[in-house]
Amino acid sequence: DAGITQSPRHKVTETGTPVTLRCHQTENHRYMYWYRQDPGHGLRLIHYSYGVKDTDKGEVSDGYSVSRSKTEDFLLTLESATSSQTSVYFCAIEGPPYGYTFGSGTRLTVV
Amino acid sequence: QQQVKQSPQSLIVQKGGISIINCAYENTAFDYFPWYQQFPGKGPALLIAIRPDVSEKKEGRFTISFNKSAKQFSLHIMDSQPGDSATYFCAAKTGANNLFFGTGTRLTVIP
Numbered sequence: 549d550a551g552i553t554q555s556p557r558h559k560v561t562e563t564g565t566p567v568t569l570r571c572h573q574t575e576n577h578r579y580m581y582w583y584r585q586d587p588g589h590g591l592r593l594i595h596y597s598y599g600v601k602d603t604d605k606g607e608v609s610d611g612y613s614v615s616r617s618k619t620e621d622f623l624l625t626l627e628s629a630t631s632s633q634t635s636v637y638f639c640a641i642e643g644p645p646y647g648y649t650f651g652s653g654t655r656l657t658v659v
Numbered sequence: 660q661q662q663v664k665q666s667p668q669s670l671i672v673q674k675g676g677i678s679i680i681n682c683a684y685e686n687t688a689f690d691y692f693p694w695y696q697q698f699p700g701k702g703p704a705l706l707i708a709i710r711p712d713v714s715e716k717k718e719g720r721f722t723i724s725f726n727k728s729a730k731q732f733s734l735h736i737m738d739s740q741p742g743d744s745a746t747y748f749c750a751a752k753t754g755a756n757n758l759f760f761g762t763g764t765r766l767t768v769i770p
Contacts, residue, residue, distance in 0.1 A: 581758075588762055589762060590661075590663075590665075590748055590760035590761050590762045590763050591703070591748065591760040592760070593757050593758070596757070606757060607757070638702050638703070640702075646691070646693075646708065647693050647705040647708055648705070648758060649705070650702030650703050650704070651702050652700070652701060652702050653700075653701075653702050
């Protein structure tokens with residue numbers, strides 16, 4: 549997707565291990581978001597950022613933390629992965645100029 | 660609690676037919692109602708959006724109908740094509756930064 553990339557695209561990890569997902573944008577957008585997508589739930593907001601070092605919780609933030617040290621990068625960390633965090637994770641930026649632009653997603657499996 | 664309720668969960672339509680997906684909400688503070696289209700392995704992509712001051716918006720074969728008093732909105736896909744086969748999500752947003760999604764509708768258009 550133009551201007552926004554997520555890495556890795558796929559990851560398998562063991563329960564209890566830390567995991568960091570990366571979102572990188574080239575559009576210089578102020579707002580960035582992390583969503584998770586699960587069958588029967590649609591997409592649910594985990595955390596979002598409204599600037600460097602400015603972040604806030606979404607509706608399903610438990611077990612997740614985020615950091616944004618540069619405008620272009622927004623990191624999502626699972627401190628100690630659990631099986632309930634098996635999901636597809638999407639990063640999004642707000643724009644252009646309305647609506648959200650989503651990355652291609654990271655499929656995370658916790659075994 | 661699901662902020663935006665979407666139906667049906669899945670839909671099968673003949674080529675050339677009309678696809679209709681419905682959504683309902685309760686929060687009257689919502690002021691932006693987008694629809695997203697998602698193909699397998701991809702992130703959701705903005706399809707069409709409406710604000711509550713209009714009752715209908717049309718872009719090509721895609722139309723949003725909005726009923727503010729009933730707190731419902733729907734997506735109509737005219738002359739449905741096999742290439743329209745995808746998952747569709749309605750969403751709603753307030754001035755605050757969270758886009759609430761419906762649970763999705765998997766549309767299959769059969770030739």
